[in-house]
Amino acid sequence: MTKRDESIAEQLKRLRREVERLEQERERTRRDNERMQGDKDRLQRDLDRMQRQREQMQRELERLRKALETARREAKRQAAPFSRGQRVANPKRPGRKPGRAYGRRGRRRIPSHVDETYEAPLPARCPDCKGRVQRDRVAMQYQEELPLVRPLVRRFQVHVGHCTGCQQRVQGRHPLQTSDALGAAACQIGPQAVALAAVLNKQFGLSFGKVAALFRERFSLQVSRGGLVHALHRAARRGQPSYAALRATIRGSPAVSPDETGWRVDAMLAWLWAFVTGETTVYAILPGRGFEEAASILGEHYAGGLSRDGWAVYRQFDQAVHQTCLAHLLRRCRELQEVHPHASLPGKVEALLQRALMVRNRLEAGELSAHGAAVAAGRLSAELLALLERPSTLPAIERFAKHLATEFVAVFNFLVHPTLDATNWRAEQAIRPAVVTRKMCGGGNRTWKGAETQQVLASILRTATQRGLDASDLIVEMLRSPIPIVPTGLQTPPQ
DSSP states (O other): OOHHHHHHHHHHHHHHHHHHHHHHHHHHHHHHHHHHHHHHHHHHHHHHHHHHHHHHHHHHHHHHHHHHHHHHHHHHOSSSTTOOSSOOSSOOOSSOOSGGGGOOOOOOOOOSOOSOOOOOOOOSBOTTTOOBOOOOOOOOOOOOOOOOOOOOOOOOOOOEEEOTTTOOEEEOOOTTOSOOOOGGGOSOOOHHHHHHHHIIIIISOOOHHHHHHHHHHHHOOOOOHHHHHHHHHHHHHHTHHHHHHHHHHHHTOSEEEEEEEEEEETTEEEEEEEEEOSSOEEEEEESOOSHHHHHHHHOTTOOSEEEEOSOGGGGGOTTSEEEEOHHHHHHHHHHHHHHOTTOSHHHHHHHHHHHHHHHHHHHHTTSSOHHHHHHHHHHHHHHHHHHHTSOOSOHHHHHHHHHHHHTGGGSSGGGTOTTSOSSOHHHHHHHHHHHHHHHHTTTEESSHHHHHHHHHHHHHHHHHHHTTOOHHHHHHHHHHSSSOOOOHHHHSOOO
16 A cells, blocks of 8 residues: 555545544534523423413502502592491490590580470379378479471562653562562562572582472471572572672682582583682582683682692692692502502601691791791701602602602792691582582582582582571572672671
8 A cells, every 4th residue: 555545544534533523513512402492492481481470460460459449449438438348347335435435524505595494393192102292302404496397478568559750660679578579470488498498408418309308398388399499599699799709709818729529510521619718618610620710710810829739730820829738648658658668758758748747736836936937848848859869660659759849849838838728628628518419419410500509509608607607697688688789798708
């Protein structure tokens, strides 16, 4: 064999070894690929399982969120405030507790005057042994009773004549009359009955059917529901000047608390607004919930103080001094702490707002000067600003922080401006009787005329209560006047 043949044979051997090595490498690569494919399939199965678990948790989270919202709504329902859907396992015994925990002991006061006196004499003989009875003393017992009411029917003999000069018809009028109508409209409901119907329907929320039944069964006064409706429309027409005077009072007030709630007129959505001061309340039933409706009562350039909730419309009164309701903010803090217990912002904001209320209490008690309260307001604002600069990854917390940033300039104004309330509690309390009326009357009024009557009479009745006036006397005075007037008690608020 020549050297050339040996060289070729050596090369063939090397090539065979290289081919064997490549085959081994290819086999190893194939096994690695199979292992990697197995890992990939396992990871895909894990990913699919995690995706299913994520979707399941998302559905569970949505279910729990809806359950939480339902529980909150049920807790706030005014129709059944004491119902929670289930009985308490071991309820406490009702009534007062004996011993020191009984509380203050009281009794009904003795009347300041006595209209009738009756004797309750002793029997001549003991009812048990038939022995002679001797009097030891005379004890007093009092009974305050409602009188038996029957309609008082007045007949007015109206003298009708004419002027001998111009031949104009002239008719007499007695001070107790409420109308000049004769003929088919000569039989009318008296002003006291109309005033009572207004109080029962507009203030206490009784339906016209129930008011008519009460008049019929307890007072023997026959009146239909339609008759009551027309009577209240007439009272509202006489109350228009008073309503205008109350609106003017609201516009000129240094501080007002507004609020609004849903209402229906002719089955269509409307809004009932309430504008409240310490002595005056004005209700307005309007078709919308925007700035135009609010400005129709307050005026576009109202420059007083507004203690209101976070509704964006109120912020458009750029000349007013704003105070956002701290009760709404505190309630939102507590709700966020329930849902996100590990988030720090709601708890710190709640503590900050509680400190602000404590400063307010010290200011009202005379323990702190106005300058000291203003300094405290500045420090509290700085602390709130520092809290808002810390970001959060939770969307609900971020939304709350954004709302606080929007309302930042209106959070502590009540410490600087004494006329401002820290909350809009006045408007909230004014809204409550309207909500009761809405529940009793099918959501609102059937016509816009009824809505106008509602807002006029409800405003007069609520304002009379605030000013310590007898609402019935005001309505009677308006009805008996020959021309529409504003009673003295409704002209200007008491100082």
